[in-house]
Amino acid sequence: MRQKKITVHYVDNKKFYDEILKYREKVEQAKIQGKEEPRLPEYIGECIWKIANKLSTMPRFINYSYRDEMISDGIENCIMYFKDYNPEIGQNPFAYFTQIIYYAFLRRIGKEEKNRYIIYKNYQESIVNQGNSGFLVDGDDNHLMPTQIYDNINEFMEKFEKKEEEKKIKRKQTKEGLQKFYEEEDEQRSAISS
16 A cells, blocks of 8 residues: 655644744733733744745745845734734635735835836936937947846836836826715715704
């Protein structure tokens, strides 16, 4: 008979959950005694760190040069929202903290793209649009930057601006939808009160 292979995960979800319960008990005792809230145990911190590091090696995230900042943001967000984890609702802290870290990564990528857009826009306005193209060629009229780099910069800027415009339209539609909802609710209230 073939034996079932035992898989070992990098974070033991059951132990992680048990440690969170123990820590919550210590926090409650400290509140009752009027003491300062205790630090997160090393095991919980290690689990959060492992989750963030492992998630950062996913193909979607691995090639970013600011991966360390992504990991740091994920860990920081886990600590910030640690109190929001409710063990009574779910017994899977691994999934809860993975989700927090995942969205922290996406926010960091968005911030970095915005910074890169600002740098490119500044570059474009200071050199290309003001006619100071002398910075782009050397004394022999050889281009210092290949035209493909110009194209990549422009392509990135166009994609970023398009994405920002789509976000703006979506926010406007959401705002209009909420406004319409409130207007209908006000009409219903006035009809009831009349």
